[in-house]
Amino acid sequence: MNIGDAARATGLPAKTIRYYEDIGLVTPARDDNGYRRFNDNDLHKLGFIGRARSLGFTIEDCRALLALYQDKDRASADVKRIAQQHLELVDAKITELQAMRTTLGHLIESCAGDHRPDCPILADLAVAPGKEAS
Amino acid sequence: MNIGDAARATGLPAKTIRYYEDIGLVTPARDDNGYRRFNDNDLHKLGFIGRARSLGFTIEDCRALLALYQDKDRASADVKRIAQQHLELVDAKITELQAMRTTLGHLIESCAGDHRPDCPILADLAVAPGKEAS
DNA sequence: CCTTGACCTTCCAGTTGCGGGAATCCCCAT
DNA sequence: ATGGGGATTCCCGCAACTGGAAGGTCAAGG
Numbered sequence: 172m173n174i175g176d177a178a179r180a181t182g183l184p185a186k187t188i189r190y191y192e193d194i195g196l197v198t199p200a201r202d203d204n205g206y207r208r209f210n211d212n213d214l215h216k217l218g219f220i221g222r223a224r225s226l227g228f229t230i231e232d233c234r235a236l237l238a239l240y241q242d243k244d245r246a247s248a249d250v251k252r253i254a255q256q257h258l259e260l261v262d263a264k265i266t267e268l269q270a271m272r273t274t275l276g277h278l279i280e281s282c283a284g285d286h287r288p289d290c291p292i293l294a295d296l297a298v299a300p301g302k303e304a305s
Numbered sequence: 306m307n308i309g310d311a312a313r314a315t316g317l318p319a320k321t322i323r324y325y326e327d328i329g330l331v332t333p334a335r336d337d338n339g340y341r342r343f344n345d346n347d348l349h350k351l352g353f354i355g356r357a358r359s360l361g362f363t364i365e366d367c368r369a370l371l372a373l374y375q376d377k378d379r380a381s382a383d384v385k386r387i388a389q390q391h392l393e394l395v396d397a398k399i400t401e402l403q404a405m406r407t408t409l410g411h412l413i414e415s416c417a418g419d420h421r422p423d424c425p426i427l428a429d430l431a432v433a434p435g436k437e438a439s
Numbered sequence: 440c441c442t443t444g445a446c447c448t449t450c451c452a453g454t455t456g457c458g459g460g461a462a463t464c465c466c467c468a469t
Numbered sequence: 470a471t472g473g474g475g476a477t478t479c480c481c482g483c484a485a486c487t488g489g490a491a492g493g494t495c496a497a498g499g
Contacts, residue, residue, distance in 0.1 A: 320487060321486065321487090324486060328485095338493080338494060340494085358485090363484080
């Protein structure tokens with residue numbers, strides 16, 4: 172199975188798969204012509220990585236998770252810890268974005284959005300002493 | 306006022322201020338010795354940028370907002386449009402992160418997190434046909 | 440006068456996770 | 470032979486900085 176087929180099978184772009192090989196996440200065999208040859212195990216790993224990435228795990232998290240996945244003597248606590256740390260990061264990000272969202276929402280509401288130059292959004296950015304929600 | 310003072314006054318790292326000059330967001334004067342000299346207007350701009358950045362606006366958004374801020378004939382609608390587009394991006398990001406959060410939360414809940422190797426998190430990443438929440 | 444230390448300068452490299460594109464090679468069909 | 474659709478490597482670019490090296494400047498203290 173060549174890289175194009177692997178890409179179609181996993182839903183990952185071929186470029187991404189090459190990158191994953193570069194950084195040592197997968198190690199497909201090579202045909203005599205130099206083409207990468209992907210077996211079921213490679214595909215499985217790529218799928219694993221793709222799903223972990225879609226949950227927002229970093230590449231290094233993926234590397235650790237894959238190692239644990241392949242370690243039959245792992246402790247599930249090790250996996251859980253990685254996931255929990257990641258969850259905390261996600262939560263922090265959500266909180267930060269929601270704060271932005273709130274402020275942005277207030278500013279947008281307060282702006283007429285017409286042809287006149289008066290704009291509370293700019294006024295707030297110009298000074299912003301913390302009184303955006305009156 | 307040298308860059309260190311400007312950094313303390315605005316809360317931005319000196320490196321960041323130099324970067325903003327590099328990309329043309331601010332253009333402080335120079336002393337004879339080559340040191341940057343920041344006046345009130347420069348500080349004002351830096352504060353403006355800092356606040357816009359803290360609301361998640363991109364550098365290019367900041368550039369546009371700054372230009373509108375300095376254009377006395379602007380229409381507030383132009384500002385509002387930028388803010389609204391940004392708000393939509395923020396909302397999309399929040400939605401995406403919340404989806405991750407939900408899945409992660411289910412996975413973590415279902416994992417014992419002890420010394421044994423059985424781990425639903427890894428099992429899900431290994432196959433994940435869309436049945437993470439039973 | 441010299442040194443020390445805190446500034447400041449420029450430039451270069453690295454971060455994250457790829458994507459774009461060039462130049463070249465390979466394979467199969469006509 | 471030639472065309473088209475693969476595949477390969479390599480290098481640059483993105484966003485928005487951050488870190489570090491190598492060196493210039495300045496004021497204070499001995």
